[in-house]
Amino acid sequence: MKQLVDYIEMRVPAKSEYVAVIRLTLSGIANRMGYEYDAIEDLKIAVSEACTNAVQHAYKNVEDGNIVVGFAIYEGKLEVMIADNGKSFDFEKTKSELSPYSESSPIDDLSEGGLGIYLMETLMDEVRVLNNAGVTVFMVKYLSEERVNHDPTISSYKAN
Numbered sequence: 001m002k003q004l005v006d007y008i009e010m011r012v013p014a015k016s017e018y019v020a021v022i023r024l025t026l027s028g029i030a031n032r033m034g035y036e037y038d039a040i041e042d043l044k045i046a047v048s049e050a051c052t053n054a055v056q057h058a059y060k061n062v063e064d065g066n067i068v069v070g071f072a073i074y075e076g077k078l079e080v081m082i083a084d085n086g087k088s089f090d091f092e093k094t095k096s097e098l099s100p101y102s103e104s105s106p107i108d109d110l111s112e113g114g115l116g117i118y119l120m121e122t123l124m125d126e127v128r129v130l131n132n133a134g135v136t137v138f139m140v141k142y143l144s145e146e147r148v149n150h151d152p153t154i155s156s157y158k159a160n
Contacts, residue, residue: 002074014058014065014084019051022069026080029071033078034143042123043078043141049116050082050137058086058135077125077142085134 010025012018023044030040051067059065065086072079120127126140 002076004072004074006073008071008073009068011066011068014055014062014067014086016052016055018067019048019055022051022067023048025069026071029073030078030141033073035078035141039141039143043080046120046123046127046139046141047080047082049119050139053116053137054082054084054086054135058084060086062086076144077140080139080141081136082139083134083136 008025008029010022012021026043026047027040030043035043047069051069054065054067065084068081068083070079070081070083072081120137120139124139125142126138128138130136130138
């Protein structure tokens with residue numbers, strides 16, 4: 001098991017203008033770790049999608065919500081956690097209501113609501129969603145170019 005090197009956490013208001021701050025922080029961390037340009041862009045897109053979902057859906061009609069973003073830095077991988085305490089949703093039900101898709105699905109066939117999920121699954125090596133008093137998204141990107149145990153399905157876990 002890889003040992004945790006550093007952990008950085010930030011709490012920002014759930015407002016769209018702060019998604020850029022998260023992207024800049026992520027870019028700096030990934031650059032320092034040695035990720036190549038394309039991998040950094042993939043990270044930024046996937047994390048932006050998760051943060052934008054929290055801004056747009058978790059705190060709808062609420063003025064004072066926050067997003068917590070954690071960056072767990074390991075030797076060889078970066079784990080990113082995006083959490084909100086806003087309105088949760090039934091992930092499996094929402095996913096089943098979207099058009100079915102796979103990595104080979106044409107982008108034009110994706111419904112608007114499914115594009116963010118599709119991007120996160122495609123651009124990251126691992127993605128998990130936890131629904132419990134809000135939504136927490138965990139995503140992993142390995143430093144090596146080879147995907148390790150890539151499962152394109154987002155897992156949904158409910159905490160006890």
